[in-house]
Amino acid sequence: MTQTTEPAGRPYGGQSATERRLSRRNRLTEAVLDLVYESGIESLSVGAICERASVSKRHLYLSFSNLDDLTEETLTDVLAHVADRIAAASAELDSDAPRARLIEGAVEEILTAFDDPRVARLYLEAPGNRGLRAARDHAVAHFVTQLLTLLAGDRADDPRAQLIARVLVGGTTEGVALWLRGDVTLERTELVATLTALGVDAVNHILRLKPPH
């Protein structure tokens, strides 16, 4: 495509430079979601992404250092959106709302993200791709911190609490992947109920921890 020179801040086509950058970024991550859904991550290429997104390679490399970086950011954007929605939902709950409601809400937010089949596919491709693994690992670490901050009270810094939260969140990512692949034949409501019950068990376990000796 035609390259245009764009001094920072110069309006062009009615959009500021920042708006155009955000629009390009959005088109690039949408193109990654589309192409991985259509053909899998193995056949993903910078050329195909740029063509689908109508973005030049030069602009892609202005925002992302390489293909792994772009795929990582694509999954990170999706998972950060989930984390934001969990935070917003928990802020709306009374401080004395049952823990189960908060955990159930978090599980629902995660599953809602996967209602977009492109997101589900990208997530299932994560184990085999360096960038996607990094995004998934960062999200797990973030969800662990979020869970402990919201629910673990003064136990949040106990390494045993961190281990328990990590086992729960890490294991849940595997359980959800299994379910998305159809390897666990549960109705969605049963999936939510089972994962919520496990989360409540884990949080109760953390809250019962005696201070370290």
Next chain:
Amino acid sequence: MTQTTEPAGRPYGGQSATERRLSRRNRLTEAVLDLVYESGIESLSVGAICERASVSKRHLYLSFSNLDDLTEETLTDVLAHVADRIAAASAELDSDAPRARLIEGAVEEILTAFDDPRVARLYLEAPGNRGLRAARDHAVAHFVTQLLTLLAGDRADDPRAQLIARVLVGGTTEGVALWLRGDVTLERTELVATLTALGVDAVNHILRLKPPH
């Protein structure tokens, strides 16, 4: 190295063909453990493995279809040994032994395997390697079946029980990796106690499941 012609079953150097094959296989997997420990999986090559193991490439390719297959079998051998030891230990326990003892024994067997720092390193390399991921995924599925068979009674076939066991076992593999990397600062006894308690919680949860409607 010098190639020798070996008709099946012909004794050579005091060993049968089967003994020589097993010895070569053992030298090859030991070489993988040594080399990954020394230099990481990225720099692993068939040439380096054959040199370290004193095994010809021809013999390597008689037993393994490629490098991924060999690294997968190396980790599979280690994890199958752990599963065998868990099975043997559980067979020795009275049928009315506390569940916690069986689960604690299983956790100890897993950690004992990682006392070999080469095994710990290979395990930590698993996410980034196709063969190692396959070995790890098969082992998780096997441990899930083992856990449900030993402890879940008539709930073993309930998909909710399978989900719970998968969350627990999958999450535990992450927790152990975190601990091996030093990212969770727990004494080994605390690690075992925490993982055992989580396992007991999960099994109790499974045993309380009401039959599906």
